Amino acid sequence: MEDTIQRIVIVGGGSAGWLAAGVIAAEHRVDSQGERPFELVLIESPDVPTIGVGEGTWPSMRATLQRVGLSETDFIRECDASFKQGTWFRNWRTGDGDTYSHPFTVPADFAGTNLAPHWLALTDAPPFADAVTPQTALFADCLAPKQITTPEYAFEVNYGYHLDAGKFAELLRKHCTENLGVHHIEANVARINAANNGDIRSVTTDRAGDISGDLFIDCTGSRSLLLGEHFEVPFQSQQAYLFNDTALAAQVPYTEENQPIQSCTHSTAQTAGWIWDIGLPTRRGTGHVYSSAHISDDEATAQLLAYIKGIAGDAAAASVEPRKIRFEPGHRQEFWHRNCVAIGMSSGFIEPLEASALVMIELAAGMIADQLPATREVMDIVARRYNRKFLRHWNQIIEFLKLHYVLSARDDSPYWQDNHAAASIPDKLSEQLSLWRYRSPWHQDAEAVDDLFPTPSYQYILYGMGFETLPRPTDSYGQNHHRGRAAELFQQNAARAAQLQQTLPGNRQLLDKVREFGFQKL
Numbered sequence: 001m002e003d004t005i006q007r008i009v010i011v012g013g014g015s016a017g018w019l020a021a022g023v024i025a026a027e028h029r030v031d032s033q034g035e036r037p038f039e040l041v042l043i044e045s046p047d048v049p050t051i052g053v054g055e056g057t058w059p060s061m062r063a064t065l066q067r068v069g070l071s072e073t074d075f076i077r078e079c080d081a082s083f084k085q086g087t088w089f090r091n092w093r094t095g096d097g098d099t100y101s102h103p104f105t106v107p108a109d110f111a112g113t114n115l116a117p118h119w120l121a122l123t124d125a126p127p128f129a130d131a132v133t134p135q136t137a138l139f140a141d142c143l144a145p146k147q148i149t150t151p152e153y154a155f156e157v158n159y160g161y162h163l164d165a166g167k168f169a170e171l172l173r174k175h176c177t178e179n180l181g182v183h184h185i186e187a188n189v190a191r192i193n194a195a196n197n198g199d200i201r202s203v204t205t206d207r208a209g210d211i212s213g214d215l216f217i218d219c220t221g222s223r224s225l226l227l228g229e230h231f232e233v234p235f236q237s238q239q240a241y242l243f244n245d246t247a248l249a250a251q252v253p254y255t256e257e258n259q260p261i262q263s264c265t266h267s268t269a270q271t272a273g274w275i276w277d278i279g280l281p282t283r284r285g286t287g288h289v290y291s292s293a294h295i296s297d298d299e300a301t302a303q304l305l306a307y308i309k310g311i312a313g314d315a316a317a318a319s320v321e322p323r324k325i326r327f328e329p330g331h332r333q334e335f336w337h338r339n340c341v342a343i344g345m346s347s348g349f350i351e352p353l354e355a356s357a358l359v360m361i362e363l364a365a366g367m368i369a370d371q372l373p374a375t376r377e378v379m380d381i382v383a384r385r386y387n388r389k390f391l392r393h394w395n396q397i398i399e400f401l402k403l404h405y406v407l408s409a410r411d412d413s414p415y416w417q418d419n420h421a422a423a424s425i426p427d428k429l430s431e432q433l434s435l436w437r438y439r440s441p442w443h444q445d446a447e448a449v450d451d452l453f454p455t456p457s458y459q460y461i462l463y464g465m466g467f468e469t470l471p472r473p474t475d476s477y478g479q480n481h482h483r484g485r486a487a488e489l490f491q492q493n494a495a496r497a498a499q500l501q502q503t504l505p506g507n508r509q510l511l512d513k514v515r516e517f518g519f520q521k522l
C-alpha cells in the first residue's frame with residue numbers, strides 16, 4: 001500500500017520523547033524473523049536542555065518499564081530511584097499542621113464493598129485512608145512496599161517511583177538505541193516542511209539535513225514546535241481554575257548518610273501554593289509551585305528556604321540555588337492534528353500536584369503503539385478517537401486537582417479565598433460535590449473504565465480533607481447489606497497493617513540491597 005507508515009519521527013529527547021520511543025519500539029519489536037515495518041527516528045537538540053524535573057510517577061510506570069523491557073533492578077540502580085506509595089498532604093485542610101494521605105492502594109475489596117459509607121458511620125474512626133488500607137501505616141516509618149525476595153515489579157502494597165529525571169532519560173536513550181533499534185539523531189530542528197496535502201512532509205535540521213516521515217511525534221517540551229508553532233493548534237489556558245504558574249526547584253542533601261527515605265511525596269500547602277518534597281537515595285528533590293499573581297518570587301523563595309531549613313538545616317538552606325520554571329497551566333485544543341501528535345509538555349501541563357504528567361505520557365505512548373494507524377487514511381480516525389480520549393483525561397485532571405483546593409477550609413490568604421470563588425470551580429466538579437453531599441462516590445461515578453483518577457482517589461481526597469457526606473434520614477449512610485463484611489474488612493486491614501509494619505524493610509535498607517543483589521527476575 002502506498003500510504004503505509006514507513007517512518008515515525010519523534011522530535012525531542014526528554015522523558016516524553018524517550019518513553020514514546022521505548023513503548024512504540026518495544027510494541028513493534030524487531031525480531032530475528034525480519035525487520036520492523038517502519039523506521040523509528042528520534043531527533044534531539046544537543047543545545048536545548050530537557051526540563052529536568054518530573055520526579056514522581058504513578059504505579060503505571062511499573063507496567064510501562066516492563067513493557068519497554070527494562071529490568072527493575074537496572075532501573076533502580078541507574079535512575080537513583082526510590083519507591084513512591086502515594087502522597088502525604090500537610091496544611092491543606094486548615095493550615096494548622098493538619099495531615100492526610102492519598103495512598104496508591106485502593107480500599108480493601110473496593111470492587112465488591114464500598115467502605116466509605118461504613119467508615120462514615122463509625123464513631124471514633126481512624127482517618128479514612130488508615131481505616132481502609134494498610135499502606136498508610138508504612139509512611140511514618142519510611143517502609144518499603146516489598147521485600148528483596150519479592151520478584152521485580154510485584155508488591156505487597158502498590159507503588160510507583162521517585163526518580164532522577166535526567167538519569168531516567170539517559171537510561172531510556174541507551175536502551176532504545178542499543179536494544180530496540182531506535183535511530184538517534186542529535187540535531188536542532190530548524191524548519192518544518194509541509195506536504196501538498198497540509199501534512200508535515202519533513203523537518204530540516206542544522207546538522208543532519210532534511211528528515212522526512214509519515215507520522216511525527218512532537219515531544220519538544222513547552223515550545224510545542226510542531227503542533228503549536230507549525231500547525232498553530234490553539235493553547236487553552238486553564239489558569240481560571242488552577243492558578244499556579246511558577247515553580248522553584250531545588251535539590252537538598254540528606255543530613256545524615258543513612259537518613260530514612262520517605263515512602264511518599266510530601267506536599268505541604270503554603271499561602272499561595274505548595275511545596276513538594278521527594279526522597280531519592282542520594283538527595284531530596286524539593287520545590288515550591290505557586291501562583292505568581294498571589295505571591296512575589298522573593299516571598300515564594302523565602303518560603304521554600306524556610307522549608308529547606310526545617311528539613312535539612314541552615315547550611316543546606318544557605319547553599320541551595322532554586323531554579324525558576326514558569327509555565328502556563330493548560331493544554332492544546334487537540335493533540336493529534338493531521339500526521340502529528342504531541343506528547344508531554346508540548347501537549348500541555350497543568351501543575352505537578354498528583355504527578356499526572358508522566359502517566360499521561362505513558363498513556364499517550366501506549367495508545368499510539370497499540371493503535372498505530374496502518375495507513376494515512378485511517379490515521380484521521382485514530383486521531384479523532386485519541387483527541388476525544390485525551391481531552392477527557394485533561395478535563396479530569398483539572399477537576400481532580402481543583403478538588404484539593406475547593407475542599408480546603410483555608411482562607412488565610414487571597415490565594416485560598418480565590419480558590420473558593422464559584423467561577424474558579426469547573427461545573428462538573430460542583431455537580432459531583434453536590435451529589436457526594438448525600439452519598440459517597442463509588443463505581444457509578446466513574447465515567448469510563450480508563451478514567452485517569454478512579455473513584456478510590458476521590459474518596460481519599462474527600463474524606464482526607466474532611467468532606468461531609470450526610471447520613472440518610474434512616475440514620476445510615478447506605479450499603480447496609482454490607483455492614484458485616486465492612487466490619488470484617490476494617491479488622492483485617494488493621495491486622496495486615498500491623499503485620500506489614502513488622503515485616504517490611506525500610507526503603508533505604510531495601511534499595512541498598514537491590515543495588516547489591518538485585519531483585520529476583522520475573
Ligand SMILES: Cc1cc2nc3c(=O)[nH]c(=O)nc-3n(C[C@H](O)[C@H](O)[C@H](O)COP(=O)(O)OP(=O)(O)OC[C@H]3O[C@@H](n4cnc5c(N)ncnc54)[C@H](O)[C@@H]3O)c2cc1C
Nearest residue numbers: 012013014016045050051054056189220221344345357358
Ligand atoms: C515544576 C515541575 C514539576 C514536575 N513534576 C512532575 C512530577 O512529579 N511527575 C510528573 O509526572 N511530571 C512532573 N512534571 C512534568 C514533567 O517534568 C514532564 O511531563 C516530563 O519531564 C516530560 O517533559 P518533555 O519530555 O515533554 O519536555 P522536555 O523535558 O522539555 O524535553 C523537550 C525535548 O525537546 C528537545 N527540543 C526542543 N526544541 C528542539 C528542536 N528545535 N530540535 C530538536 N529537539 C528539540 C529538547 O532538546 C528536549 O530533548 C513536572 C513539571 C514541572 C514544570
